[in-house]
Structures are given as C-alpha cells and as structure tokens.
Amino acid sequence: MSDNKKCKACSASVRLQDKDVQRMIDAIKKNKSFKLASEELYNSRLEKCSDCEHLEYDTTCMQCGCIVQVRALLKDKRCPISGKW
Numbered sequence: 001m002s003d004n005k006k007c008k009a010c011s012a013s014v015r016l017q018d019k020d021v022q023r024m025i026d027a028i029k030k031n032k033s034f035k036l037a038s039e040e041l042y043n044s045r046l047e048k049c050s051d052c053e054h055l056e057y058d059t060t061c062m063q064c065g066c067i068v069q070v071r072a073l074l075k076d077k078r079c080p081i082s083g084k085w
Ligand code: SF4
Pocket: 048, 049, 050, 052, 053, 054, 055, 060, 061, 062, 063, 064, 068, 078, 079, 080, 081, 084, 085
C-alpha cells in the first residue's frame, strides 16, 4: 500500500508525519488553558493505543478520528471506548 494514502472523502493525506504530530503537541503545550496529563499518564495511554485494534497509521483513532498523541496529552480526555483509558 502506498505511503501517499488519501482520504476517500477529500484529497488530504490521512497519514501524518512525526513533525506534524509534534507541531500539534507543541501548540497544546504552549497554550496554558489546557490541562495536561502527567508524563506517566500520557505514556500509559499511548501504550494502550499502540496495542489497540482501532489505531491506524500509528496516529489515528478510528473510533473518534482523533490523533491519539494529542488526545492522550489532554488530562480530561478519555478513550472513546469505555474502560480502555
Ligand atoms: S483512543 Fe481508545 S479506541 Fe482509540 S486507539 Fe486509543 S485505545 Fe483505541
């Protein structure tokens, strides 16, 4: 399968590069209005995502469409599947 996968509904690429994810993380960390998860909680959440059958492209939750590296960083967010995190 090509690395240039495109969204079926539009022409945007569905695969984010590490630098794109990092840019989102940096923007959230700079914005003091967000409550952030501790590093331990963040890593624990991402570990569960990495073992999850709903994770695609190492970044995207197919249950809610979020970028898990971003969602896991936000303290008050939860996994859309009850009980995962
Ligand atoms: S947020 Fe939940 S459902 Fe989505 S990939 Fe992570 S563990 Fe799976």
